[in-house]
Amino acid sequence: MKTFIQKRGLGFFLIAAILLWLKTYSAYLIEFKLGISNVLQHILLFVNPISSSLFFLGFALLFKKKWQPAAIIVIHFFMSFLLYANIVYYRFFNDFITLPTVMQAGTNGGQLGDSAFSLMRWTDVFYFIDTIILIVLAVRMKRQQQTSTATTVPVQKSKSFRLVLVSSVVIFVLNLVAAEIDRPELLSRSFDRNYLVKYLGAYNFTVFDAIQNVKSNSQRALANSNDVTDVENYLKANSADPNPAYYGKAKGMNVITISLESLQNFVIDYKVNGKEVTPFLNSLAHDNKTFYFDNFFHQTGQGKTSDAEFMMDTGLFPLSQGSVFINKAQNTYQALPGILKKDQYTSAEFHGNTKTFWNRNEMFKSFGYDRFYDSEYYDMNEQDTKNYGLKDKPFFKESMPMLKNMKQPFYSKFITLSNHFPFGMDEGDTDFEPGDFGDSVVDNYFQSAHYLDEAIEQFFNDLKKSGLYDNTVVIMYGDHYGISENHNEAMEKVTGQKIGDYENAQLMRVPLFIHVPGVKGGQIHKYSGEVDVAPTLLHLLGDDTKNYLMSGSDILSKNFKELVPFRNGDFVSKDYTKVGNNYYSNKTGEKIEPTDKASQENETVKKMLETSDKIVTEDLLRFYKPKGFTPIDRNDYDYTKKVQDEKDSSSAKDESSSSSK
Numbered sequence: 001m002k003t004f005i006q007k008r009g010l011g012f013f014l015i016a017a018i019l020l021w022l023k024t025y026s027a028y029l030i031e032f033k034l035g036i037s038n039v040l041q042h043i044l045l046f047v048n049p050i051s052s053s054l055f056f057l058g059f060a061l062l063f064k065k066k067w068q069p070a071a072i073i074v075i076h077f078f079m080s081f082l083l084y085a086n087i088v089y090y091r092f093f094n095d096f097i098t099l100p101t102v103m104q105a106g107t108n109g110g111q112l113g114d115s116a117f118s119l120m121r122w123t124d125v126f127y128f129i130d131t132i133i134l135i136v137l138a139v140r141m142k143r144q145q146q147t148s149t150a151t152t153v154p155v156q157k158s159k160s161f162r163l164v165l166v167s168s169v170v171i172f173v174l175n176l177v178a179a180e181i182d183r184p185e186l187l188s189r190s191f192d193r194n195y196l197v198k199y200l201g202a203y204n205f206t207v208f209d210a211i212q213n214v215k216s217n218s219q220r221a222l223a224n225s226n227d228v229t230d231v232e233n234y235l236k237a238n239s240a241d242p243n244p245a246y247y248g249k250a251k252g253m254n255v256i257t258i259s260l261e262s263l264q265n266f267v268i269d270y271k272v273n274g275k276e277v278t279p280f281l282n283s284l285a286h287d288n289k290t291f292y293f294d295n296f297f298h299q300t301g302q303g304k305t306s307d308a309e310f311m312m313d314t315g316l317f318p319l320s321q322g323s324v325f326i327n328k329a330q331n332t333y334q335a336l337p338g339i340l341k342k343d344q345y346t347s348a349e350f351h352g353n354t355k356t357f358w359n360r361n362e363m364f365k366s367f368g369y370d371r372f373y374d375s376e377y378y379d380m381n382e383q384d385t386k387n388y389g390l391k392d393k394p395f396f397k398e399s400m401p402m403l404k405n406m407k408q409p410f411y412s413k414f415i416t417l418s419n420h421f422p423f424g425m426d427e428g429d430t431d432f433e434p435g436d437f438g439d440s441v442v443d444n445y446f447q448s449a450h451y452l453d454e455a456i457e458q459f460f461n462d463l464k465k466s467g468l469y470d471n472t473v474v475i476m477y478g479d480h481y482g483i484s485e486n487h488n489e490a491m492e493k494v495t496g497q498k499i500g501d502y503e504n505a506q507l508m509r510v511p512l513f514i515h516v517p518g519v520k521g522g523q524i525h526k527y528s529g530e531v532d533v534a535p536t537l538l539h540l541l542g543d544d545t546k547n548y549l550m551s552g553s554d555i556l557s558k559n560f561k562e563l564v565p566f567r568n569g570d571f572v573s574k575d576y577t578k579v580g581n582n583y584y585s586n587k588t589g590e591k592i593e594p595t596d597k598a599s600q601e602n603e604t605v606k607k608m609l610e611t612s613d614k615i616v617t618e619d620l621l622r623f624y625k626p627k628g629f630t631p632i633d634r635n636d637y638d639y640t641k642k643v644q645d646e647k648d649s650s651s652a653k654d655e656s657s658s659s660s661k
Contacts, residue, residue, distance in 0.1 A: 010160060012134075012141065013061065016072045017053040019130035024049035024083060024202065027127065031087045034198040040182050041198060048175050048201035053079075054168035056203065061161040069138040077131050079203060084127045086202055088120065095356045096193045096202070098209045175200070185302065193356060212327060220331075223618035228549075231611055231620060235549050240535070240557035248542030250516050252343070254472040255537065256403075256463075257312060257413045258456070259305065261420050262482030263449060265294065265509035266495065272435050272446045280457035281476075284513050290521040293555065296512040299529045300480045301567035305415070306358035308479035308530055312413075313337070313367055315534035315550030317612040320567055324616060329362040330634075332622035334548050336534055337411055338368030338632045343541070346370050346407045350399045351415045352378055352390025355639055365634040371648070372639040373402055386426060392418040392455035400462050405648070408471075414459075416452060421482065423448040430454065439490030445483055470517050473540065477530065478510025501579040502589050505572060516540060527562035527574050528555045547626040551612040565605040573601050 028034060028045050036042050056079060060071035082097075089097050179186050179199035186199055187208070196205045267277045268285055276282055285292040300307035303323030310318050310325065313335040318324045337347035348371035355361040355374035364372050375389060377398075384394040395416070403412060418425075423444035432450035435443040456476070463469040483491060488499045497503065512533070515521065531552035535545040539554045553560055562574040570578050576598045577584040583594045594602070615621060625631065638644070 010061075010164075012069050012137065013057060013072055013164070015137065016076050016130075016134055017050075017057050019133065020053045020057070020076055020079060021049045023080070023127060023130055024053070027083055027087060028197075028202075032090060032194075032197065034194055036198070038182070040178065044175060044179055044182070044199055047171070048199070048204065051168045051172035051175060052201055052203035054164050054171070058161055058164035058168060061164060069134075069141060073131065073134050073138060076134060077128075080128055080131055082206065083202060084124065087124075087127070095361070096197055096205065098193070098213075172204070193359075219617045220619045223620060223623075225623040227614070227618060228620045228623045231614055232549060232624065234607070234611055235551065236546055238553075238561075239546055239550075240553035240560045242539040242544065242554060243556045243558055246519065246556050247539050249519050250473045250537075250540040251542040252409055253517065253541070254409050254468060255340075255345075255411045255541075256472055256474045257411075258459075258474070258476040259308060259312075259413070259415045259479045260452060260456075260476055260511065261305070261416045261418065261479060262423075263419060263452065263478035263511060264482055264507060265296070265478065265511050266507065267446070267449050268294075268511055270446075270494075273433055275432065277432075277446050277450050278453040280453050280460070281511065281513070284515070285511075285523065288520060288522050289515065291512075291514040291516075291524055291556075292521070293512040293514075293524045293526070293528060294509070295525055295527045295562075296477075296510060297508050297527070297529045297564045297566075297572060298478060298480045298510045299531055299564065299566055303358070305479045306360070306363075307567075308477070309358075309413070309415075310363075311530040311552070312477065312533050315531055315545070315548070315552040316615060317531055317551055317565070317609055318567060319616065320609075320613070323358060325358045325360065325363045328616055328619070329359050329366060331366060331616065331619045332631070333366050334621055334624075334626060334629060335367035336537070337364075337370070339538070339543065339548065339626075339629060340411050340541070341368065341630060342628050343409070343543075345409050345411050347411045348373060348402075348406060349413045349415070350395075350402070351375075352380075352385075352395040352417055353388050353415075357388070361639050364639065365637040366632060368632040369637070371406075371644055373399070373644075374639070376641045377402065383426075386418065388420055389417045391429065392416045392452055393458060396455055396459040396462070400459075400466065404466050404468070416455065418455070419445075419448040419452040419482065423482070425451060435494070437490040437493045439487050442483055442487050442490040442494065449482075472517070473537070474513070474515040475533065475537065476511070476513040477533065478512075479530075480510070481508055483507075501582065502577055502584040502591075505566075505570065505577050505579050505584075508566070508572075514540075524555065526555055526560060527564050527572060528560070529564040532560075547628070549615060549621065549624060551608055563601055563604060563608075565608050567609075569605065569609065571601060571605045573598075576601060578602060578605075 025046055034045065036045060057072055057075050060068050060075055063071045086096050089095065183195065183199060186195065193205065196208060200208065269282050270277050284290045285294075298308060299311060299317065301318050301320060303310070303318050303325060306323050306325040307318035310316070314333055319327060337345075340347065347369050349360070349364060349369055350373045351360065353375055355372055355376075361372065378390050378395065379398065380390060384391050389395075390398075396414070399414065406412065422441050425444065425447045430447060430451040432447050435446045437443055460469070460474075463472065463474075485504055488504070491507070492499050495503070499507070512528075514536070529552070531550075532555050533552070535550050535552050536554045536556055538545050538548075539556065545554065564572045566572075570580065572578075572586075575586055576595075577586055578598070583592050583598050584590065585592050
C-alpha cells in the first residue's frame with residue numbers, strides 16, 4: 001500500500017483528506033445538534049465527510065506535481081473556512097448557511113457580522129490547525145525534494161484523479177443508499193437542513209442547496225408579468241362570491257388558528273372501551289356554536305405539516321415534489337399575515353420546536369409574520385418534550401402569556417406536536433387506555449389523540465379566563481393523515497369495513513372547526529379542503545378574496561364548488577372519487593366508468609393544480625399587487641430571540657406611553 005501511494009503521489013493528498021474528514025466529524029459532534037438517534041445515523045455521520053473530502057481535494061490532482069501540494073492546501077483551507085462559517089452561523093441562528101442567506105448578506109450576514117467576535121472562541125483555532133500542519137509538511141517536502149538526489153517517479157495525474165473521483169462517488173452512493181434506508185425520500189422530503197447535514201454532510205449539503213437554488217431560479221427567471229394575466233382571469237372567474245349571511249361577521253376580531261397534528265376525522269365521536277377519544281372536540285362538533293366541517297380533506301404533498309400551513313395562509317396548493325417551505329421560501333406571497341396588516345393586525349406563530357424546522361424562519365419572512373415564538377421561548381425540559389418538541393399541554397400553557405401580550409387585533413397560529421407518529425405517550429401524560437387492534441401505532445394513536453383533545457380543552461379554558469375568547473375567531477384543522485395505508489389491517493378493525501383505494505381516499509378526511517363569537521354554527525357537509533380555509537376566513541373578516549390570487553374558495557359561499565383536488569391529481573367531489581385511473585361513486589363506493597361530469601371535474605382539477613403551480617414555481621405574485629396590499633419586504637423581519645425581545649419591549653413601552661396620554 002505504501003508503494004502504491006508513493007507511486008501515485010497520493011501521500012500528501014491522503015493526509016489532507018484524513019485531516020479534513022476527522023476535523024469535520026469532530027465539528028459535527030461538538031458544534032451541531034443533529035439529533036443522532038441510532039447507530040446507523042452515527043455511522044453515516046462518521047462516514048459522510050469522506051466522499052466530499054476526496055471529491056473536492058481530488059481536483060488538486062489535476063495540477064502539475066509541483067503545484068499539487070499548494071492546490072491541496074488552498075482547497076483544504078476553503079473547505080475549512082466553509083465548515084467554520086457554518087459553525088459560527090449555527091451558533092447564532094441554529095441553522096446552516098444556504099445560498100439565499102449568502103446572497104442576502106445585507107440581512108443575515110450583516111447581523112451575524114455585528115456579533116462575529118463574540119461568537120468566536122479561542123478554541124476555534126483547532127479548525128485551522130490542520131491547514132497549518134499541511135503548510136509545514138509542504139515546506140518540508142519541498143526542501144527534501146531540493147536536497148534529494150533520487151530519481152523522481154513520473155505521476156500520471158489523470159489516472160490519480162480518476163481513481164480518487166471514482167472512490168468518492170462510490171462512497172457517496174453507498175452513503176446515500178444507507179441514508180434513504182433510515183430516512184426514505186430524504187432529498188425530496190427535506191424537512192430541515194439538520195437532516196441533510198446529518199445524513200449527507202455539510203459539504204454535500206452545500207452542493208445540494210446550490211443545485212436546488214439554480215433549478216428554482218431558472219423557472220423563476222423565465223417568467224414575466226404577462227404570465228400572470230391568464231392566471232388572474234382564470235382564478236377570478238372561478239372564485240366564489242361571499243355569503244351575505246356571514247360576510248364581515250368577524251370583522252376586527254382576533255384570529256387563532258390551531259394545527260391539530262395528524263388528527264384524522266374518524267376519531268371524532270369514536271369510542272375506545274366505551275370512552276370518547278376526543279370528548280371536547282366532539283362537544284364543539286355538536287354545540288351549534290361552532291362550524292364543524294365533516295367532509296373536509298387534507299391536501300398535503302411531501303411537505304406534510306408545512307404544506308398544510310402553506311395552504312392555510314395562502315389559499316394556494318403546495319408543490320407536487322418536495323416542500324414549498326424549503327424550495328420556494330424566497331418567493332413573493334400574499335399570505336394572511338401580510339394581507340391583514342392593512343387592517344392593523346399583528347401576527348405571530350407559536351411552535352414548540354426549532355425555528356429552522358421546515359425552514360419556517362425563512363418562509364415566514366415572505367409571509368410577513370411579525371413574530372415567531374419557537375423553542376427558545378419555552379422551557380424545553382426533558383419531561384415536557386417528546387418527538388419533535390414541546391408537548392401540547394405545556395406548549396399551550398406557556399404560550400398564553402405571550403398571546404395575551406400581543407397587540408390586538410392579532411392573527412396567530414399554533415402548531416401542536418404530541419399527536420405525531422409513532423404516537424406513544426409518556427407515563428403520566430394521560431390516563432386514557434390505548435386501543436386493542438393488534439397494531440401498536442394504531443393503538444397508541446387513540447391515546448395521543450385524547451391527550452391532544454385535553455390540551456385543546458385546557459387552551460379554550462385559558463382563553464376564556466384571559467378575556468380573549470369572546471372576541472376571537474378560533475380555527476382548528478387536522479394538518480394531514482396520521483395513520484398510513486401500512487396499517488390498514490388494524491384500521492379495518494377500527495372502521496369495521498374492508499379498506500381499498502376508495503376507502504383510503506375517504507380516510508383522508510381531517511377535522512375543521514371554525515368558531516366565530518356570536519355566529520350560529522352547525523355541521524357543514526360540503527366537500528372542501530385546506531386550500532379553501534384562507535378565503536373562507538377572509539370573507540368572515542369582511543375582505544373580498546377577488547382581490548387576491550387564491551386557488552381555494554369560501555366554503556360558506558352559496559356557489560362553492562364541492563371539489564377537492566389532491567396533490568397527486570386524484571380528487572374527491574360530492575359525487576365522485578378518483579384514485580389513480582379509477583373512478584368511484586360516493587353513493588356506493590363501487591368502481592364506475594367515468595361520467596361526463598366526473599371527467600369534467602378531472603379536467604378542472606388538472607387546471608387548478610396547473611394554475612397554482614405556475615404561481616408558485618414562477619413566483620408570479622411578484623408581478624401582481626392587490627388593491628390596498630403593501631408588498632412584504634423580507635428584510636423587515638428577523639426571528640432571532642434577541643431582536644424579537646427588543647421589538648416586544650419597544651412595543652410594550654410605546655403602548656404604555658400611548659395609554660397614559
